[in-house]
Amino acid sequence: MKSAPDSSTCAEKLKMLADTTRLAVLESLMDKPRHVSELVDLLGVEQSLLSHHLALLREAGLVDALRDGKAVLYQLAPGVAASTAGKAIDIGCCQLSFPTSKKTSKPR
């Protein structure tokens, strides 16, 4: 038992994504798997805080952790990486596709 019996509704799942830190983690991982330390200085957040967020993402079944020596490697959970083209995340109830390009800014 390790799934996420709590995040049954789509809104619950979206809440996982609706956080700057967690979304940044996922976007980083869409690129490739990374160690915690890498994420720490890539995102510039405190180790402990990141760890809490990673725990949430793990519990939500969005990422997988693999021990790698003293470090831990994180990667998108299989099935979540719904990459038809460009970057996308599949959370079951819906699929988020990010523009293949880059920046999120686009205030018309």
Place this chain on the structure above:
Amino acid sequence: MKSAPDSSTCAEKLKMLADTTRLAVLESLMDKPRHVSELVDLLGVEQSLLSHHLALLREAGLVDALRDGKAVLYQLAPGVAASTAGKAIDIGCCQLSFPTSKKTSKPR
């Protein structure tokens, strides 16, 4: 006076969707425009509460309100209704596509 200079990040925008009531409203509106009273008993939430959520959706630019006599008609904001096929919402930074069917449950 300000629209939404704060919802600049994708996470901010996702927070708008990450709520059962608001998501339900949007899904209802994807179908067709509806009056507040219709939404009230479709979703079974209190009028005042729904009104607060509608205000947030309005401020986020996700829906538009049109007065219709004593009532008010709500509809998805143009541009948000990303109709590729099936149901989808475009919030700028990313696009959420819902399975064409309707049920969200599928925890295999």
Place this chain on the structure above:
DNA sequence: CGCTCATATGAATAGCTTTTCATGCAACGA
């Protein structure tokens, strides 16, 4: 072993968001 590095965990706190309750305001009909 004893130590250090890399990460996780727990408890307390700070900051929001959602919900409720009471009230306000616009549109309509009599």
Place this chain on the structure above:
DNA sequence: TCGTTGCATGAAAAGCTATTCATATGAGCG
């Protein structure tokens, strides 16, 4: 104009979630 219907708004109360701080755990090294 009044009374009523339909919706919006504001403030206080509830409920959560994120952040911090201190400490724990697992791995590798000498």
